[in-house]
Amino acid sequence: MRLAIIADIHSNLEALESVLAQIRREGAEAVLNLGDLVGYNASPLECLGLLKGEEVWNLAGNHDLALLEPERAASFNIIAHQALMWAIQQMQPEHLEFLRTLPLTREVAGGFLACHGTPTSTDTYIAYHFQGKRVFSHLLSRSHLRICFFGHTHRRALWYRDIRGKVALLEISQPQITLEPEGHYLINPGSVGQPRDGNPQAAYAIFDDEESTIHFKSAPYDIAAAQRRILAAGLPPFLAERLALGK
Template sequence: MKLALITDIHANREAFEACLEQAHLHGADRIALLGDFVGYGADPGWVVTRVQDLVSQGAIAVRGNHDEAVVQGPGPNLIEEARRAIAWTREQLSPEQLTFLSALPYRVEDSGCLFVHANAHAPSGWEYILGRTEAVRSMHATDCRHTFCGHVHQPMLYHMSSTGKIADFTPVPGVAVPVPAHRQWLAIPGSAGQPRDGNPAACWAMFDDARHTLTFHRVPYDLETTSAKIVAAGLPRSLADRLHEGY
């Protein structure tokens, strides 16, 4: 089975559509959505509806911190720009969409894989995996051989041997990486809707569980339309500007 991994869409319709189209072209059999469907962008209603449709068709979806914030109110760690976007987003969503977001699980285990937004050891605490220390802690918290996370807007792959040796590397887009089950793996596909690694192209990844490979992808999308929508909605202009630089 080929599983497309998409995360941190952040209400960016154009980026989400581009990722879904490319995933289809690459033969994805199923989709896993790793949270943060809303926040920052100007199309939260469309994105949530699309996520609902995909879940009804068998997609996996987990809760992100921005999804939780729009339902429960922003936590103390969200910056002012994010808070403004969350307040605006809440006004754009229907009661049904808010209920859908509030019902999303923090983590899902399926076919020996773990899907979570932030980490495996405390998924509702929203701690970032910024290096090997956090990655090890997360991998120690699950028996799954493959963990897929969002939250960090930069693609990264960690692996741990049976002896506990940890390594990491930044993947090259389009190059299949062997991810055999005799090691433990933690993969961060990067953000579809707001990349922060200096490359504005949307991120997604494909896990092939038959071949035990993981391929990270980048796909360009209509940045001009996306950023214009953000400005037109009255959201902070900085949220539009940063998309062009990928930061």
């Protein structure tokens, strides 16, 4: 199965449309969305409408949960908090109902797990070695699971645990990487709607379980149009500026 992995769309309609169009052209059989459908950018209703209508396996992220329970946003930075409060004002009952249906994790046939932050927390990052090791321990405690897809950091990442138990954050030096059949992996496709690894294009990945490959991809999109929407909505201008920088 060719599975498209997307994450951290954050209400960026232009980026989402571009990625979905590219995925369609590439012939992926299913789309797995690792959460944070809303927050930061200015098209929450349009993105939710699109994701609800498409055949997408959506998960909840910390921004989605905070939209449903605003007290969860108390730890957000001021700009993220402002954008979330704006998004809450836009919601209609059907959008809230849709967000309430989203699961926190999902097991995909063949031994793959999907989550937003980690399998046990939407708010926790996998950024440091000890965090990667902790999630590998979780995978190993459920012996049929070999790969965990995650988001939340807005940065592409490929963590590897070899058969000796050594854990490393691999350098993504080429877009397509063949996975070792005996190894365990934690894979972050990057962010569709607010990438933070210096490349402003919308990031996603294609996983092929028969070939055992992960292909990190980017889709160009109309960043200026997304920026105009942010400014027209009265959201903090920094949210528009950062899209052009990929930060």
